[in-house]
Amino acid sequence: MKKLSVVVAGTGQIRDVEIQPGTTAGDILHQLNLEDYLLSRGPNEPFFANAESVYDKVKDGEKIFASTKAEVGIALCA
Amino acid sequence: MRVKELGTRHAPSAIREMFSRVVRGHGPSISVVRREIPYWRERGWTRDGNNYTGWYQTPDAAFHGWIEDSWSGNINFFLYNPSAQIRRHSHWSCFAPRDGEWYLVHMARRPKDVSSGILTIERLIREAYQQ
Numbered sequence: 001m002k003k004l005s006v007v008v009a010g011t012g013q014i015r016d017v018e019i020q021p022g023t024t025a026g027d028i029l030h031q032l033n034l035e036d037y038l039l040s041r042g043p044n045e046p047f048f049a050n051a052e053s054v055y056d057k058v059k060d061g062e063k064i065f066a067s068t069k070a071e072v073g074i075a076l077c078a
Numbered sequence: 079m080r081v082k083e084l085g086t087r088h089a090p091s092a093i094r095e096m097f098s099r100v101v102r103g104h105g106p107s108i109s110v111v112r113r114e115i116p117y118w119r120e121r122g123w124t125r126d127g128n129n130y131t132g133w134y135q136t137p138d139a140a141f142h143g144w145i146e147d148s149w150s151g152n153i154n155f156f157l158y159n160p161s162a163q164i165r166r167h168s169h170w171s172c173f174a175p176r177d178g179e180w181y182l183v184h185m186a187r188r189p190k191d192v193s194s195g196i197l198t199i200e201r202l203i204r205e206a207y208q209q
Contacts, residue, residue: 010191
């Protein structure tokens with residue numbers, strides 16, 4: 001088991017969770033009722049895919065971020 | 079007599095503190111309260127009404143930013159004086175010039191809050207410098 005602190009970027013609220021091996025980003029977001037969000041270890045790290053296992057990519061006690069989905073671009077942009 | 083006492087004086091405070099810790103053991107642990115603040119504030123941005131100013135920060139570069147959180151619910155993100163690396167990024171066409179060297183960053187998928195937008199633009203800057 002690993003403990004994680006999920007920081008909701010917009011409010012700064014911290015949600016503490018405990019995860020087991022194989023727990024996916026989607027599992028965490030669903031558990032926290034943050035389905036419209038994405039998880040990442042910070043601005044310099046990529047987002048976790050929903051089905052991606054988070055357990056082996058984070059350290060026990062680590063702080064990770066949940067931010068709402070956003071993408072730079074316009075209709076003409078990829 | 080081999081030893082002659084000349085007088086006494088206080089040991090340095092650091093040594094006194096070390097000995098007193100040995101005698102009394104560790105003091106009680108202090109619980110540090112976590113700050114629950116939005117990402118924009120954690121990154122040093124400031125807010126004036128519906129406008130935010132600060133820096134989009136990455137390990138490679140930082141850019142002055144301005145954000146307008148309009149009453150209609152749209153959040154507009156501006157970045158000042160983008161570098162050559164950003165101008166070479168595949169999303170450069172999403173930067174629309176405004177006054178001076180300010181650029182409006184178009185969002186195909188709009189973030190629901192200011193912090194998420196800052197994270198998105200910082201991620202784009204990081205990508206630009208890793209190309």
